[in-house]
Amino acid sequence: MSSVRSEKKSISVTAEGVGVRFGEAQVISDVSFSVKEGEIFVIMGPSGSGKSVLLRTLIGLLKPTDGRVLIGDMDASDPLTHHKVKTALVFQAGALFNSMSVFDNLAFYPREHRLAKEPEIREKVEEALEMLSLKEAADKIPAELSGGMRKRVAIARSLVMEPQLLLYDEPTSELDPTMAATISEVIATLREELNVTSIVVSHDRDLAANISDRMILLKNGTIRATGTAEEVMGTKSEEIEEFFRPEIDIENPRFRRQN
Numbered sequence: 001m002s003s004v005r006s007e008k009k010s011i012s013v014t015a016e017g018v019g020v021r022f023g024e025a026q027v028i029s030d031v032s033f034s035v036k037e038g039e040i041f042v043i044m045g046p047s048g049s050g051k052s053v054l055l056r057t058l059i060g061l062l063k064p065t066d067g068r069v070l071i072g073d074m075d076a077s078d079p080l081t082h083h084k085v086k087t088a089l090v091f092q093a094g095a096l097f098n099s100m101s102v103f104d105n106l107a108f109y110p111r112e113h114r115l116a117k118e119p120e121i122r123e124k125v126e127e128a129l130e131m132l133s134l135k136e137a138a139d140k141i142p143a144e145l146s147g148g149m150r151k152r153v154a155i156a157r158s159l160v161m162e163p164q165l166l167l168y169d170e171p172t173s174e175l176d177p178t179m180a181a182t183i184s185e186v187i188a189t190l191r192e193e194l195n196v197t198s199i200v201v202s203h204d205r206d207l208a209a210n211i212s213d214r215m216i217l218l219k220n221g222t223i224r225a226t227g228t229a230e231e232v233m234g235t236k237s238e239e240i241e242e243f244f245r246p247e248i249d250i251e252n253p254r255f256r257r258q259n
């Protein structure tokens with residue numbers, strides 16, 4: 001096991017005509033894009049638009065029914081790819097063990113999989129804690145921490161895997177605006193320091209505007225806009241304007257309308 005900061009080659013991700021169907025339900029249709037090495041790529045879209053399904057397809061947990069996903073030049077759904085490329089997914093809820101200290105949460109995976117000897121694991125965990133300013137939290141259990149700190153612990157735990165590709169599922173959900181901004185800063189800093197390719201599924205407009213290199217907007221499983229955040233958010237289209245700046249109409253509320 002090397003250092004968390006060691007020079008690693010980051011990797012590109014390419015979706016080529018990706019479609020995902022569950023039975024009769026076509027959830028993703030003809031999605032194509034490429035994420036360059038070391039880029040921050042944001043996937044936005046309303047609830048139910050297929051963001052989580054797309055994320056699971058990108059990381060190879062789901063095999064597309066049409067098209068393909070390449071990580072570098074390897075097929076994402078080929079199990080061999082995941083032996084060659086280190087990918088990590090930061091889950092929405094963090095999925096931390098509350099019975100263990102923060103330190104042991106970070107050390108859990110490399111210990112379980114005997115990836116290194118204990119002193120080496122401890123060194124790497126300490127390095128990840130330091131990168132995310134979590135040293136004081138090392139002996140606490142996750143339940144003692146704020147939501148923002150728990151998200152940072154979940155990210156730190158992914159860093160221990162030395163990922164070349166880091167995927168975040170709603171990293172700023174359920175956080176107040178300041179904590180959400182902190183997490184955006186963490187994602188941008190890690191990209192700067194580790195050059196890790198980062199794909200972020202998010203509803204957070206500020207995150208996309210401030211840290212993405214490029215983004216897509218999904219709706220009903222298809223890409224409705226693609227480009228820089230400025231380009232996407234400035235797209236002249238009723239549905240895109242409605243997504244980014246929904247008007248609150250108490251005379252004619254949405255929940256009483258058809259959609």
Ligand SMILES: Nc1ncnc2c1ncn2[C@@H]1O[C@H](COP(=O)(O)OP(=O)(O)OP(=O)(O)O)[C@@H](O)[C@H]1O
Binds near residue numbers: 027046049051052
């Ligand atoms: N395993 C599955 N089998 C059948 N349908 C599924 C499955 N997983 C997801 N879906 C459907 O796919 C659609 C997209 O779901 P997905 O969770 O990707 O949306 P999302 O954009 O991530 O939503 P949210 O922002 O609310 O998390 C939904 O209609 C969902 O019901």
